[in-house]
Every structure is written in C-alpha cells, then in structure tokens.
Amino acid sequence: MDRPALERLLADVAAGTCSVQDAVGQLRRLPFADLGFARIDHHRHLRQGIPEAIYGPGKTPEQCASIVVELLKGSTGPILLTRAERAQVEAAVAAATGAGFDEHRATTTGQLSTVTWRPAPARPGRILVVTAGTADLPVAEECHATLTALGFSPSLLCDCGVAGVHRLLASLDEIHDADAIVVVAGMEGALASLVGGITSAPVVAVPTSVGYGASFEGLTALLAMLASCAAGIAVVGIDNGFGAACAVARMLP
Helix, strand or coil: CCHHHHHHHHHHHHHCCCCHHHHHHHHCCCCEEECCCCEEECCHHHHHCCCCCEECCCCCHHHHHHHHHHHHHHCCCCEEEEEECHHHHHHHHHHHHCCCCCCCCEEEECCEEEEEECCCCCCCCCEEEEECCHHHHHHHHHHHHHHHHCCCCCEEECCCCHHHCHHHHCCHHHHHHCCEEEEEECCCCCHHHHHHCCCCCCEEEEECCCCCHHHHHHHHHHHHHHCCCCCCCEECCCCCHHHHHHHHHHHCC
8 A cells, every 4th residue: 555545545534435444454454465475565655655566586477466466456556577487477467457457568678577567657757777788678678667667757778888988978968867867787887987977866876797707797897886986876786677766766756
C-alpha cells in the first residue's frame, strides 16, 4: 500500500463509504503478507517511496506468479519483475492477467527481462542514461525500464565511451539539461569521471562486467568509479541497473 492508497482508504472511512471492519481487513495485510516461501512487504512504499520489486533468479515461475498476484492485490503502485527468464515472465503474465493486470513492458537484458505492471503516474525529472559501449546496453535497459516503471521518462544515450570522446561531447546539450544522469560503463569505467566533471546534476555510476582480462568482470570499473576525482559521484554495484534507477528515484522529488 502506498501513501495515496492509504489516504484514500482513510478518507473513505471518514466519509462512511468504507466500514471500519473493511479498512481493518485491508490494513491487516500491513506490513507484510506471508506466502510461506516469501513475505511480501506491502509497507515498503510507505517507508521508502519505492515499492518492493521481485528478483527473478532463484525463484520458480510459480513463485514469481504468486508474488505478482499478491502485490497486485495488496498495493496500488508499480510492480517490477526483474531479471526474469522466459518461463517466469510467461507464468507471471498469465496469472496477473486475471488479477487486475493492466500492462507489461519487457526489456531484454541478455536472455533476461524486466517486466512492469501498473507503471506509476508520470513524475517530473529529465533523466539521461548514458552507456560507454553497446555491450553495456543490457544493464542500461534494466535501468531504463525501472525508471519508466517508477514514472519517469528517461532518455538513453548509447556508445559514448572515452575511446571516442567526441561522441559524448556531441551530446553536451542533453547532458547539461539533465536533472540526473546514470552512467553505465565497463572496461576501466572512465566515462563516469568524464560525465561527472562536466555536469552539476547528480551522477549515479554503474560499473558493468564488460571488458577484457584486466577488467576482472567489472571490479576494475567499480574501483575506478569509487576512486573518481569528480567529486560526488554515487556508485552502485556491478551490473546493478535496477539499483541505479532506485537511487535516482530517491534523489529526485
């Protein structure tokens, strides 16, 4: 349950259109619903402003479907199923169709998908997601899909790595107009420092596991971003496009 839903429920009780008993029944699902294999955190949106998301890896298709259905029943905000395999997506979509399903958007992340039900209402904020290379796109797409689910309309700027810095400089107007920027980069991760040095907007850097031998599956980019001389860059974990989107959502009004 998010804040608007709770406010509507209390207003309905005050107006007499919802009985106290019915309201208690709805509030009984707070702060979580126990499905046995998972405890669904319906209270998270009230605490954090961001609803609980479903992380696909390690869950069966049936578990993913059950969690989606429970979130649809117990909340009014967006629902995200992240890094889901095709069988998980199909099971969740089939179950949700008969339980208040509005729409879903799938963004391919390699062989995985980010699926959204009931995206949040539009909210302000010009967000730019910048990738160093085309190989970083799967992580950038996860970030883009999450931001979209949370109500933003992000723009994607691809293949602007430092090996051809003129490609980034050609988009300076977009960079200067952004309210927040997510930089997605593997290899040595230098793009985050470059972007952080030419904008006053908050920058969230996402190291990716893209790169040759000395990249150590993203560790080199992670350490480089953490050691950036461009002050104030926030850094999330390797390949964590979802986390970067949530960080931006917390920063912007």
